[in-house]
Amino acid sequence: LSGVFGGNKNPSPEMAEAIAKALGADTATQEKARHYAEAVNALRSKPQVETRWRVETFALKRPPVPEGAAPSALLNARYRVVDFTGRDEELRVLAEWRDNPGSALRVRLLHGQGGQGKTRLAAKFAACSDKKHWVVGQVRHRSDAARPAKLLPAGRLRTAFGLLLVLDYAERWPVQDLVDCLISYQAGIRADKRTVPVRVLLLARPSGGWWQGVRGALGEHDLTAVTADQLAPLVPAPADRQLLFDAACNRFAHRLECADITSVERPPKLATDPEYGRALTVQMAGTGVFTLT
Numbered sequence: 001l002s003g004v005f006g007g008n009k010n011p012s013p014e015m016a017e018a019i020a021k022a023l024g025a026d027t028a029t030q031e032k033a034r035h036y037a038e039a040v041n042a043l044r045s046k047p048q049v050e051t052r053w054r055v056e057t058f059a060l061k062r063p064p065v066p067e068g069a070a071p072s073a074l075l076n077a078r079y080r081v082v083d084f085t086g087r088d089e090e091l092r093v094l095a096e097w098r099d100n101p102g103s104a105l106r107v108r109l110l111h112g113q114g115g116q117g118k119t120r121l122a123a124k125f126a127a128c129s130d131k132k133h134w135v136v137g138q139v140r141h142r143s144d145a146a147r148p149a150k151l152l153p154a155g156r157l158r159t160a161f162g163l164l165l166v167l168d169y170a171e172r173w174p175v176q177d178l179v180d181c182l183i184s185y186q187a188g189i190r191a192d193k194r195t196v197p198v199r200v201l202l203l204a205r206p207s208g209g210w211w212q213g214v215r216g217a218l219g220e221h222d223l224t225a226v227t228a229d230q231l232a233p234l235v236p237a238p239a240d241r242q243l244l245f246d247a248a249c250n251r252f253a254h255r256l257e258c259a260d261i262t263s264v265e266r267p268p269k270l271a272t273d274p275e276y277g278r279a280l281t282v283q284m285a286g287t288g289v290f291t292l293t
Contacts, residue, residue, distance in 0.1 A: 017033055
């Protein structure tokens with residue numbers, strides 16, 4: 001009955017009245033329960049305003065790889081199968097950007113070719129920010145086909161140092177939607193001077209005309225704390241490639257439940273061929289072993 005009065009339960013008006021009666025409530029309370037149920041049902045039956053984006057709780061833990069997934073799925077940055085390595089300087093720069101008190105709202109674009117490690121770097125930075133008592137959210141456009149996750153509870157901001165939002169595939173957003181999303185936080189900060197600082201990390205492959213349009217539009221709204229960085233590929237030293245290959249194979253074997261990988265052979269030119277100059281290429285060679293197996 002308290003749930004009905006609090007708006008958390010929505011039985012039919014008849015059922016609410018019957019519950020109150022069964023609990024021994026007087027006539028006035030029975031009528032009150034009926035009216036509250038009518039109000040809640042009327043409110044929930046109204047069409048909801050369609051939002052163009054949603055803010056979800058960032059998945060700080062590794063999500064499980066789907067059952068029966070192909071070995072190539074182990075390379076998906078979302079599953080973080082291989083442990084994160086390197087990028088100390090990039091993480092330092094991002095932390096400096098996050099903690100700089102000069103502006104309540106800051107936007108940063110991190111762009112680079114597919115497979116450079118943008119998503120993994122953002123996930124690592126999110127985890128580091130969480131340990132520093134920042135609330136971390138993932139912003140998704142309504143056209144995103146990904147399965148919706150839990151929405152970010154606004155109440156968590158009351159005890160947070162700040163709010164970090166990660167927005168992947170920013171180049172796929174309609175420019176106006178992206179601009180509206182970003183300036184909505186600027187408007188919120190202006191309306192409530194007590195709000196926590198907000199940092200928005202955009203991830204994208206290109207940074208061409210769409211980014212120039214976004215940056216120009218943000219400038220028209222006096223949002224000038226906007227920066228962009230190109231992420232270079234993670235290039236392991238020749239001596240580290242074998243270690244990276246072995247570590248990747250061990251992680252893949254664990255996920256694929258392969259008990260014996262002693263027969264796995266490293267690529268003959270792993271330490272010398274420029275083709276293996278990127279961490280992703282070394283990891284792809286590892287999945288290739290299990291695909292052939």
